[in-house]
Structures are given as structure tokens and as C-alpha cells.
Amino acid sequence: MHAIAVYEGESEPELIDLPRPDPDAGEALVRTLRVGVDGTDHEVISGGHGGYPADTDHMVLGHEAVGVVEDANGTDLSEGDVVVPTVRRRPNGDNAYFERGEPDMAPDGQYHERGIVGAHGFMAEYFTSPAEFLVTVPPELAELGFLVEPISITEKAVEHADASRSAFEWNPDAALVLGNGSLGLITLAMFEQRFDRTYCLGRRERPDPTIDIIESLGSTYVNSTETPVPEIPDVHEAPDLIYESTGYAKHPFESIEALAPNGVLAALGIPGDWDFEIEGGKLHRELVLHNKAVVGSVNSHVGHFEAAVDTLASLSDSFLDDLVTGIFELDDYEAAFVDDDRTIKNAIQFSEYEKRR
């Protein structure tokens, strides 16, 4: 079967041939429909993130997949079920985080992430997975099911942010998304359903397709070159919730100041090293005197994927049409990795979904 992998020392993905995998006991065989491409994939390709599976010189890419069960192999799934795989897997035997269904809370070394660190991903015509890590999706979402994983990332981050505000009556009105990449835009669409007013910060100048999406959602675009984060409360308003998906290392610290009283920052970016000066005394004081919170969040678990399925179904067709800028066939896979100003969300199609008759 065909698969898309990156080799150690190389900086471009390659189309390779691999044997079709056989499911172990408890695993199902899945025929891959589509796999999305995101910033993490680009980091994995460039060697800035992740790690190869043991005893290999390459890793099959891809962690945002949707597929169809080809062989249920005695699991509770049925052939023809549309499924989305979660990303984290047990590295060696059981551990407490996986046992309690919270692999997203496992620390370094206690998980692999398929397509990211220590385990092959889903960019192959077939993949196997323990059934416990396959979330079923209604057939009508088969084509866009590769969006369930990124949505699940936000489901978790917002669950944790909300939890941090659950000891009092929190009545948030305004939310700010830092970052207009695909995850930022998906999150903005989710926030539009919940908050009275939303803002999305980016670095782009008009005309730009992400700004068009932001405005078609009814949200306000904030150009960071004109209005940096600390000025947002004066120019617009202080947000109750800030969602950081830029990986810009100053953003969490600037956000402490920009938040409204009792507000919370959900941080999701993964920056490289960068030392810089902050107004530390002022930020510390702001945190305390205004009861603010900062919550870091990574990955997601089955419950977040299930919530994400419902969320995906609730997003408008027009938004999803604008978001998905390219579905590329396998023989045109290289185009899916082009990351220019017209690219928002690309996916690679490994096979077509055909409804069961």
C-alpha cells in the first residue's frame, strides 16, 4: 500500500510502499479516507518536533485522519463504520493515564503520538488501531472527519479553561483567538456559537482569505502589527477568554494583562526557546488582584473527540467550504504540503467514501 513518510535527515515527505498492516487482537483495520495536514506535520517534517518510531529511519506522517472500518476483527466496531482515530498510544504496556482514559494528561515518555512522536501516523491507505481509540462518526461527516482531531484539541482546551472558572459564576461575553491558522479559525467558529463578541488576531494584510472567513463568521479581525495584544483592551475590549494558537512565546504573558478580570487564557502553542523581558511585577499583580487564570493544554482524549463530532456537525457548510482549501489525491500529495497564504486547511485523499447499500 502507499504511505507518506518522512525519512531521518530529509526535509520533504515521500510516497513509499509499505505492507498492508494486519490488526492485532483488539485492533480494527481501517481503510483511510482522508488525512489533514497541519502545522505539527510541518514541524515533524522539518525535524523541529517529535521523534521516529524505535528501530526505524522514517515515520509515516499524519494524525488527523478519518477512515472506514475494513476489518472489525472481532471488536465492537462494524465493517463500514466511519471512524476517526485518536492520536496518543501506550508506549510500553499500560500506564495510569491510559487506564483512566486520559492519555492526553500523560507526561513526556509515557505516550507515543501517531505521526508525531514514536509511532507511525495515518497517512497510508490502511492503518490499524485498537478499537478503544477509534471514535465513530456519522456517515455524513465522512468527508470532513479529518477535522474532528483539531476540533477535539479545542474541546479539551476549552473544557480545561472552563473548569478553571468553575469555582464562581463566570459570565464571559467576549473571546479572542490568537492565530488565524486552521486551528484558530475552527476555534473562532466554535466561539461564535458561544460568545457575544469574538476577535481573531493575525499578522496578515488584506486582501486575505482568513480575514474573509473571520469577518464572514461575524468576528472582528485584529491585525497584530497595528494592535498588539496588550493594546486590545483599549482598542476593542478586554476578552474574558483568550485562546492562544500562535506558538508566539510572548503571547501568554501579554495575555495576562489583556484579559478581563476573572478571565482565562488557554495556551496551546509550542514555541522554541526565546528569552525576553516582561513586566513581571505588573503581570503577577494582575493575575492575583483580578483572579485571572492561565491553562496550558495539549492533545485530547476520546471524550473530546466525541464532543468534536457534534461540534463538526454544528459548523456551517459555508465556513467549512472556506476553511478546506484543498483535497489532494495521493499522486498529488506534494501539493498538500505547500503552505502559502492561500492555504488554510489541506487534506490528502487516500480513498473515496462509498455509502453502504
Next chain:
Amino acid sequence: MHAIAVYEGESEPELIDLPRPDPDAGEALVRTLRVGVDGTDHEVISGGHGGYPADTDHMVLGHEAVGVVEDANGTDLSEGDVVVPTVRRRPNGDNAYFERGEPDMAPDGQYHERGIVGAHGFMAEYFTSPAEFLVTVPPELAELGFLVEPISITEKAVEHADASRSAFEWNPDAALVLGNGSLGLITLAMFEQRFDRTYCLGRRERPDPTIDIIESLGSTYVNSTETPVPEIPDVHEAPDLIYESTGYAKHPFESIEALAPNGVLAALGIPGDWDFEIEGGKLHRELVLHNKAVVGSVNSHVGHFEAAVDTLASLSDSFLDDLVTGIFELDDYEAAFVDDDRTIKNAIQFSEYEKRR
């Protein structure tokens, strides 16, 4: 009646004469038993915190009080009830935070704090308070009831920290208290009841009475001049919960790194301005990849005072004896404000508690 106040432009508290207050409708008149002295009082005296009540050139000090209802004035209280007053009061009419019983979550300008900002405190032979802000205390806690307010500060901070970890199964084993002042030591005694292992960081050298208390609680003293916060995970272990009561502006940022995966920092200190460099990229990454949280917390509400009453009753007599280093009569009030290395927690006695017959 006698009261202890600070005058604008002065830097020492004074014993003054004031008319005994009359309770308004809904208020009770309370005969003051004891009022504790803490770091906030010292900041108020030195002019570094707070603000005078409108149209006055002085403020009666004190926010950690316990007293006896002298005139219930038609409220649900009874004469002879031992009560502790909460601190925040409505500045002008109602606001939503007070209406829902969460004045601790009100932002700047939407509250006064008795003895701290905008309203006279409790260091007087009598004070009045709306009954809704008076928490009854069992008679056996009358002498130490001035500790209910500081304990309530920790009840709230820990409630918010726990809330931030409520979206997953959090199993904390180790807690670190930054600061060996009276609030730090009280918190350490509370943590000793809950955590397997506790640590308390201070700057003192042995012999020192706070180190004696820390060790008599079964906790480990960490001398910050030998082991600064970022080195605590290597020298001891990474704490699941860090409680910051130093007001040292670098501590919240250093704590992000020191926390165990999935850990939370509760920040309570109120530093002055201080700009400094941080390893911002690394801290941002740590927050995200290890699902860490930071929660700022200020003040507390009636529910926290009620919890604090139970907590006070649970603390050992020997700890409380060691903690309270001085009870000063009114004519010796100046000694209560001396803050040397032998002082841990002082209080001023305005009248003696006599049990009802």
C-alpha cells in the same frame, strides 16, 4: 471608643477616639475581641496599598477580626454570638458580584475592603456590619477567630486551584508553599492534612521559629538562598501544587517550570513593579506540553469563611500556639506592629470573651 488608625501622610498607627457606631437596618453591632495584624496592614500603614475612605484623612486599620454580637438589631444573629466579619463591602449600591455572594470576584472599583481600601477596618472596640457579612464561629474558637480570615484566603485559592484541575483525575502528592510568613505557615498546616509530602520555602537561616514550625508539622524547609525555586524539582521533587504567598514577582514564572506535569500554581502575592527577563519560550512550552495551570486569587467570600471555621477547628493546638507569637492589649498596641524575626502572627485584644451563662 478606642480605635487604631493610620492618618494620611503618617507612617505609624495611632490610638484614636471615635464615637461608638450605631448599626443601620440589617446591621449588627459587634464588640471586638481580637484583630490580627498581617502584611497587608503593614502595606496599608506604609501607604503602599489601599486607599482612605471617602472624605476622611484616616482609616481605621484591621481586616482579621473576631467579635461578639452586642446588638443583633433585628437581624438573624443573637446577642452573644461569636462572629467573624468578611472584608469586602458594596461601594455604592448593589452590584452583581455582591448579589451573587461573590464579592471576592469583583474587579477594581466595585468593592471596598474594610481596613484596606475605601472603608474603615475592625481595629476598634466596636464595629457594625451587615449581618450577611458576619460568619458565626463556635464559642471555643472565640480567641483564635482572627485566624478565620487568613485561612479563608487559602480556602478560596485552593478551591480555585482544584477547580482548574477538575477536568481530569488529578492525584496530587506533593505541595510547596512559597513563603514562611503567617499565611504561608497556616497554608502549610492545611496542606499537611491533605498531601503526602509538603515543602515550605523561605529565606531564613537556622535557628528560626518558622523553620521549627515547618519541621514540627512534618514538612521540609527549603532555604531559597541554597535552593531557588527552579532547582526544587532536582533537589527535592516537582510539586503538584505550588502556593505563592511571597509577593516575589519572579515566583509565579519560576513555578511554571518547577511544577510537576498537570500541576497548578496558586498565586496570592501582590508585588510592586519589576521588569525582568524570563525563559519565555521554555515556560510557554512547559505550560502547554505538561497541561499546567496558573491561578491568581484574591480575597474570599462567606463560603470560604465558613470552610475556614472548620479548618481552624482542625488545626492542632501546638501549631496554633507556635503560630500566634503575641496577643497585645490595647495600651500596648504598638508592639503588635513590630515585625521582627521572632514575630509570626500578632493580634490586638480589644476585649475579653466571656461565655454566656
